[in-house]
Amino acid sequence: MGTKKLTGTLFDIQGFSVHDGPGCRTLIFFKGCPLSCTWCSNPEGKNRFPEPLYQARKCTLDMLCAKACPHHAITLVSGALVIDRSKCGACTTFDCTEACCTGALQKGGYEITVNELYHLIQRDRQYWGSRGGVTLTGGEPFFQPEFIQELLQRCYSAYIHTAAETCGNIPWKNIAPSLPYLEWIFFDLKHMNPQRHRQMTGASNRLILKNASDIAKEFSGRMVFRMPLIPGFNDDIENISAMIAFIKSTGRNEINILPLHHLGREKYALLGLPYYTENFDHPGHELLHDITTRFLESGIHCYPGNQTPF
Numbered sequence: 001m002g003t004k005k006l007t008g009t010l011f012d013i014q015g016f017s018v019h020d021g022p023g024c025r026t027l028i029f030f031k032g033c034p035l036s037c038t039w040c041s042n043p044e045g046k047n048r049f050p051e052p053l054y055q056a057r058k059c060t061l062d063m064l065c066a067k068a069c070p071h072h073a074i075t076l077v078s079g080a081l082v083i084d085r086s087k088c089g090a091c092t093t094f095d096c097t098e099a100c101c102t103g104a105l106q107k108g109g110y111e112i113t114v115n116e117l118y119h120l121i122q123r124d125r126q127y128w129g130s131r132g133g134v135t136l137t138g139g140e141p142f143f144q145p146e147f148i149q150e151l152l153q154r155c156y157s158a159y160i161h162t163a164a165e166t167c168g169n170i171p172w173k174n175i176a177p178s179l180p181y182l183e184w185i186f187f188d189l190k191h192m193n194p195q196r197h198r199q200m201t202g203a204s205n206r207l208i209l210k211n212a213s214d215i216a217k218e219f220s221g222r223m224v225f226r227m228p229l230i231p232g233f234n235d236d237i238e239n240i241s242a243m244i245a246f247i248k249s250t251g252r253n254e255i256n257i258l259p260l261h262h263l264g265r266e267k268y269a270l271l272g273l274p275y276y277t278e279n280f281d282h283p284g285h286e287l288l289h290d291i292t293t294r295f296l297e298s299g300i301h302c303y304p305g306n307q308t309p310f
Contacts, residue, residue: 008117008147011044011109011139015124021163021184022310023131026124028117030136031109032143034169036202037190039230039277041264045139049089050109052096053270054081058104068099083272108270114150121155133161133183140167145174152181165226168208168215175211176218183221186256187212190227191234192242200233209246216250225255229283229291240291244298255295256303259283 012029020027032048033040040046044053052065059081066074066081073087074096097107121134134155141148141164148164155162163184166175189212190205191197197205216223225247229235247255260280268275288304295302303309 005113006147006150007111007113008144008151009048009050009109009111010117011042011050013120015127017135019306019308019310020135020137020165020186021133022161023133024128025132025163026121026128026134028121028134028136028141030138030141030144030148033138033140033167034143034203035140035167037228038200039228039260039280041261041267042139043264043267043271043273044108047085047089047109048143050091050094050107050111051085051088051271052083052094053106053108054083054272055104055106055270056081058102060102060104062101064099064101065096065105068095070095085272114147114154117151118154121160125160131161133163135163135165135184135186137165140170142166142170142174142178145177149178149181152178156181156183168211169203169205170207170211172211172214175215179215179219182219185215185219185221185223186226187215187223188226188228189243189246189255192239192246196233196239200230212246213250216252223250223252223254225252226258227255228258228260229288230260231281231283231287233280235283235287235291237294240294244295244300247300248298253299254301254303256308257288257292257295257305259288259305 009031010029011031014027017025017027029045031045033046036046061076061081063076071087071091073084075082094107097105136148152162162182163186164182165186167188190201194204194206227243260282262277265275292302292304
């Protein structure tokens with residue numbers, strides 16, 4: 001498929017990031033993720049397809065959206081608008097959002113060609129400085145392997161610094177073709193126990209750990225592990241010790257600790273989803289310091305929160 005016609009599905013593009021690679025960067029958020037992490041701060045990135053985002057406070061319940069929807073995905077139940085998003089994956093027109101007069105219903109996500117996205121990247125380039133570039137994130141960018149390979153190859157050829165964030169729960173065939181065009185990889189490690197990992201993310205970590213080991217061996221660029229720090233889930237000594245041992249086994253020696261936050265809470269309501277992570281507390285300064293110290297004393301460079309040397 002030609003670059004002009006090859007499309008990817010995004011849900012956001014953000015500029016001026018300074019914690020997701022060296023210099024000032026443009027973050028490209030891809031839709032679709034193979035995990036369902038309870039604490040996810042980007043739930044709009046879980047589904048691969050664009051979907052409606054609904055703000056109930058703006059809605060007048062005129063039901064114009066329901067009348068316009070060709071898939072009959074919108075109904076009124078007990079005085080509330082209900083959207084069957086399983087039907088939205090087949091939609092290409094999003095007549096519902098076009099029919100909404102109040103802005104209560106908006107399209108979350110869109111398709112874009114490699115050429116269109118590259119043009120936007122070039123527009124941002126003047127703001128990066130000498131060390132900046134693009135970082136692919138999501139969602140899970142390797143869920144769209146052909147698109148990101150084309151994009152990364154084009155950026156790499158234009159001397160644009162390239163980085164990607166991944167949860168690692170994807171087939172190796174999705175990852176390998178893009179490795180020659182990446183300079184940095186941020187790789188998530190959430191928990192070392194496969195059963196505990198499945199309980200909170202919806203999947204075992206077996207493929208994740210294998211991919212982490214394989215990337216560490218095959219990838220010639222910089223690889224930084226990342227751990228979302230979730231008190232009561234992965235902050236115990238046993239898990240931290242197991243993570244230290246695993247990272248040392250890969251031959252890499254960097255990890256960025258990302259303390260839990262609740263900044264994505266409001267997004268769940270837009271998707272008609274309950275928000276579960278209120279059961280988790282914010283990590284305290286003492287906990288973050290203790291875990292950082294354990295990594296450092298084990299010979300692993302540890303960057304807590306936004307204290308990154310990038």
